[in-house]
Amino acid sequence: MNNIIKLRSGLAGLQWLFFLFTNTVVIPITVGAAFALPQDNIQFLIQCSFVLTGLACVVQAALGHQRSVMEGQSGLWWGVILSLSAAAPSLGISLTELGGSLAVGIVISGVITILIGVCGLAAPLSKLFTPGVMAVFMFLLGCRLNMIFLEGMLGISSGSSTEATTIQPTVFLLSAAVAVFVAVLSVKARPAIGQYALLIGILGGWVLYTLIFGRDSGTSSAGTIDMGWFPLGNPWNGLNIGVVMIAIIAGLVNASNTFGALKGTDRIYEQEASAKQYKRSFTISGVLAVLSGLLGLVPYAPYVSSVGFLQQTRIRERLPFVIGGLLFAGIGLIPAVSSVLTQLPLSIGSAVLLVTYLRLLGSSLKYFGQIRMDAANVYRTAAPLFVGVIVMGLPSEYFASLPPLLRPLLGNGLLVGILLALVLDRLRSSSSQQDQTQASNKVQGPVAPTSDHSRRTLNSNLNPKGEQS
Template sequence: MNLVIGIYGYILIPIQLIVGLIDEITPPIFSEKVSQELPDSLIFTLKDSGHQIHMESSEEVSDKIFKFIHKYEKNYNWICICDVSIYRPEYFKTGKEGVPMSLFQLNNTCFNKKRYGTLFLTTIQWFVMMLTNAMVIPLSIAYLFQLDVNETSIFLSNTFLLVGLFSLLQAFFGHRLPIIEGPAGIWWGVIFITYSINTQLGLNRMDIGRGMELGLIIVGFCLLCMSFTQMINKISSLFTPLVNGIFMLIMPLSMSGVLLKGILGIDPVQSYKNITLIISLMVLLFLLILTKFKRVKWIHSFSLLIGLMVGWLVYYLLGFKKSFSMEPLFTHPTFFFWGYPELNWGILSISLVTGILMLSNIAVSIQSMLIVKQSKVSKKIYENTGKVTGLSYMLSGMCGTVGLLPLASSSSVVQLSGISSRLPFILASFIMLSLGFFRGLSNLVSSIPDPVIYIVLFVLFIQLIEIGFKFFNLIEMNNNNLFIISLSLMIGIGAMYIPYTFIQQFHPIVGNIIGNGLLISIIIAISLEQSFKLLKLKHK
């Protein structure tokens, strides 16, 4: 049992559960409880089988086992197949006997250098993904708000600390999946539009920052209340595969312009010239080839990490490097970066609207990861996630950083690497958390050239579009659904091109929604899908 549970109760080897749907002795509900205790496990239900699945569906059971072995034989030395005829939830936490398990040895040694090497590289890759996702938005906001070098360093350190902390809290107490908690792109857009509108109204950068702090704190409190009253479960039911698929298409498309400008070296945060274009395109092409290079599995699995390191090295050798200071080496979190929170009704109202609509981001991030992992949604997953996200909003407000959300791009990492275990993710989160206390190290990793960061994110977002189409495979492509997809994409993408001069004519609440194509597309998709469902019920 200890071989299976590993360090601090987290799986070190893959586990598969197989259950018969019409099993009366050990009903499927017991297997679902086991799966919830072991969220990294895979569960398969055989529709026409009862308790004796190995006799009633021997070919199908054998097929599932062989596919399971083939999937993991290159990265793991052991796998586990459970018999849940005797079920005691506490056994999974204490390591007591009680759940018979079959351990299959795939290689000669249980924990050899290859196993540790895979764990190390996967941990580093997760850390790199956390880092790249945590850097782009804060650096853009630092440029927008005209922060100096010291202020930018503090702003980044606060962000790194919160990203690591809440990635850990979600992995232990929230959704319990390897999903990065990072600065949300939609909050990025809201901050840009809010800054543009409110500066026209005479507010300075500190006033806007203090208004955003209070907005995030109140949104976090509301989300906590919704989670404890289980309202979040009802709202999350609105985010069907149709809505999620639209979200997964619109979100990367809304970021594509910013990412492409960053790759080409025309991003306002850091300007490069001449040779940058050629270098960036070569690194991008190199990384795209790596993601499709499946003959050597470790190259494909760690393509993002390899691409980032190669890109960083190439830029460094050609003299494109940022200056940085290792002082001060150690620091503590800075609360109320912009000053003490202040009430601004315009900023507060758009924060509340955005916070509610961002439940779609939570639902999509979880469901996209479950699709990649081939797992099912547990009953309390949204409720638990909402509680941790509510706390993250409140602490983000108190630290003056961008609001954090589960990032849908995390599923891209698992899809590329084929490794869905939480252990490397948890170790990477600890590294990220510690980085927030060592500002000197934060400055060092922040010296990665901006085009390289944008290239890695660009490739990740390509994977998101692929996952979006996988959501559409779960629905029937009838006339109504095709109409919803087409209209939502058309209006959502079109809204991205509305000029700020037009948006500024409206009230801040309306202006922030009109200027956000992602919000508009989600509102249209949910409204149309629910309307068609009501019409269908009336006809019946």
Template sequence: MRILLSGLQWMIFMIAGAIAAPIAIADLYNLTPVETAELIHSTLIALGIAGFLQGLIGHKLPIHEGPAGLWWSIFTIYASLVGVLFTSHLAALQALGGGMMMSGGLFILLSLFKLMDRIARLFTPTVTFIYLLLLILQLSGSFMKGMMGITSSRTMLDGKVLLLSVIVVCITFWLGNSRMLVLQRFSVIISIFFGWLLFAICGNMPAIPQADTIFKLPEIFPFGRPHFDIGTIATACLLTLLLITNAIASIRLMETVMKQKGAVDHQRYLRAGYTSGISHFICGCLGAIGSVPISGAAGFVEQTGMRERKPFLIGCSLVIGISLLPPMMNIIAAIPAPIGYAVTFVIFVKMVGLSLKELQSVIHQERTLIVSGVSLLVGVGLMFMPASATIHLSPIVVAILNNGLICGSLLAIILEQGLIWKGKHGTKHRH
């Protein structure tokens, strides 16, 4: 019973974190309600399969998959290119499907040539610290807006929603620090249900839409056959390298939480690469949003203390099962967004502590201070840059420059490796 409840908690956490991306993208592409439901349906099934495969044969850690922020950016950029590069929204979605399938092939090739391990070595404690801090800072604005009830259609702060969100945050903190192990383990699911009840009492619950059918399988190529062109292939190649950066950071962080740094699994990154390739191919076939292992899983494990793999695999199986049942899917999708933001806020507070713990294993403090200072200033600075400033550049450059997390992390890797190289060659010359 405990394992099943743990799996249910994983399922709700996964769905709550994944539901926003397909809804936002459907709005960008002017999809009909039926097409929007199809996109949510296919994305959740793809994420469930990706998480299950990673947990079973990939990295074998309890890290759920979520819509990759980088793919989200590319979807947004391609929507703005309709009428310029693409004849219609469907043509853009067909190109994105082809791009995801190309990305899947590249993941497998990089793993085949054992390049995943080499990339993983670049993720020193300094780089992991910078990546995590930038991730937290980048998402903090979304959390605060969500908890205040601010959306694209409502730009004014909603006092009632903010108050209810703060109550959910306090409950989640209290449960997570409870001396009762049961309350601590199920703090996320209890907080979500309690928040749901609060919002229902206060009349802030969205209506649950009626489902047309009880059971539904995902459609293959729902937007038409995938399209391949030079621009999309180039975008997919660079995007894959950046996604590897995201994935390795998430795996490294979970290894720290699971206390597995002593017994290093050298094949973990290769297996994760192969599995990511399969997952991206599935996303391309189902017309879903490309996935990536989510760093927030480490905060979730730290909050609940659930380090076992079995509940996680059950959670992924439940996500797949629920996605095939539209009536159940509609109920889960009706969880008020501020509740999800409030619970995730607490989880990311835990991640601030995890990022600072990475600095404890740093040997060259002076080098870390320089790399951290430059990378954080550039990364955070780019987060404040208006999207319109780069609109005249190519899609992939726009996707990178508008992502302070990726720019800051890449700069941290380049700077640290440059300083390490300089230190080694400087020592040789002195001798």
């Protein structure tokens, strides 16, 4: 029996390893390509991402929120950084100045995140992320990331000018077949097999891709790596205050990932995350953000996609998660091994991740189910949803007429949608509180003086907590 448990934990840990890998490997590659870094520096970013992500998951599971929730490089941050790098020429900012300014902004946002955790501000901050805001966030995050994964399935690599920028039908047919296989296997197969559908899909798809298209040349080498601080750009050589401010705003909005991931797993763990869990999670994420700024990495946050992964695999124990994290960190320390894994075809990894992130729609609909859809709430939810999706599909050239410092912010559909949802929700809360106050005043009318006898009678009908008995 013990051997069976160990085998299951090992297989589940291996599946977590590939989940961490497929969610991570594309990010440093695209960021390195966007900043025109040499190959050795990109390899350095990849290895740092592997090590830090693996250790981050272990630390969060042991000391942070203590759940099997991936702590990885934030998709929201990833989108902001790629948008800024693409818009840098039109902003008149060099890539090195952009990288240095981003580093400063990321470090400052990390310090703010640490203060939110240490000072216990997560609880009042969580009140901003109501079901309406979380529904919009889940939906837009799924749209944004699945756009990236669909591009990968189509054989399009928008992160580098040296890769294909047109649809490759044969690559798409194979990746679509892998996605359908993983989805059917996870739904139709017995739980003992279905919970490993992602692992089976990745390994099987990798083999088929190699047999049909041959082996990828990979994106890295196992040679000597030039390590150092601020690989994207040294802040001492030039600083753009506008970019720093945008980074700080992105860091604050990035808090939605923590609330999305922990609230999304409340049902899986059959209990709400406590204030201490939020406090520890924010503190650890803040420390990781500071390190990310120094190392040129995309800042970290709990992954909302872990909700879909846990629902699909039905494995919520922490031991396999810790095993996967340790394996991932170990791989990052061995250049030869990490170099082999980076040869995983982007289309296959994207196909598997697409299946996982499609489940974000279910999480979004659950939050929508908590909203009373009257006319006002329909507008409050529809406006950020449609505006966010539309902005995502607009070319960056459309925003050329806006002030340079606002282009990266207003050109990011995910950020625009979340900020609009927060603003509209706050307006709703303010108006509803005002209506309740006016209604209460009308019902109560003027308050008459209360005699001592009346006060004693009233107090006798109240329990010590001041609640009516």
